[in-house]
Amino acid sequence: MTTTQPGDRDVAATEAARPQRPRSVRARQAVLDATNDLLDEGGLPAATIDAISARSGVSKATVYKHWPSRTAVAAEAFGRLMSSAVELPDTGSGAADLREQVRRVSAFYASPAGVIFAQLLAASVIDPEAASFFRVFFLAARRRAIGVLWERALANGEVNPDIDVEVAQDILFGPLIFRLLSGHAPLTEELAVQIADAALDGLLVPRS
Structure with missing residues (x-):
């Protein structure tokens, strides 16, 4: 089960309670679309509140009514667009699915979208509301989707049931984020496979 922090519950509750009047819905969507256009053109630095307002035609006051900061707007816009960007594999083997997902996520981080992800992640460190x-x-x-792969592997008896799914995800995908942010090593397919193999050696059921 994914751990939920208090601030996350507040955001989810706010989202559920937002007015669904057509005009309000259209304005919010215009802001999100404009923000994604700006992110695509120039990354997070381009997605200022002034630029978002000008591009969307929505006033800055209205933007701030729904989001606490430009990073929060960008996080929602990018998240809604990219949360399902990496399709889940289904090879028939839970362990093979996890390996393939590590490879696919590595490729995502190595793409232009990975740069925006890194910018948002870094900005969220100093902006708890945006985080x-x-x-x-x-x-x-993303984590719910990977949890599906973990459950498949558990059902097949391929992974250690004593290891929490949250811990497993951090072990498998944490090294990719570290490489993305630090730049100490490239995000290549070959290295992604090596990371997956090294992690799964400790996560799979020991063979006798």
């Missing part, structure tokens, strides 16, 4: 938006709208869906 909640990032977890709710981007990370939560």
Whole structure:
């Protein structure tokens, strides 16, 4: 089960309670679309509140009514667009699925979208409210999806049931994020496979 922090619950509750009047829905979607356009053009530095307002035609006051900061707007916009960008594999083997998912996520981080991900992650460190938006709208869906792969592997008797799914995800995918942020090593397919193999050696059921 994915751990939920208090701020994440607040964001989720706020999202559920947002007015669904057509005009409000259209304005929010215009903001999200404009933000994603700006992110695509120039990354997080381009997605200022002034630029978002000008591009969307929505006033800055309205933007701030729904989001606490530009990073929060960008986190939701990017998260909604990219949360399902990496399709889940289904090879018939739980362990093979996990290996393939590590490879696919590595390729995502190595793409232009990975640069935006890194910018949002870094900005969220100093903006706790934005971090909640990032977890709710981007990370939560990703981690739920990987949880599906873990459950498959458990059902097949391939992974150690004593290891928590949250711990397993951090072990498998944490090294990719570290490489993305630090730049100490490339995000290549070959190295992604090596990371997956090294992690799974400790996660799989020991063979007699």
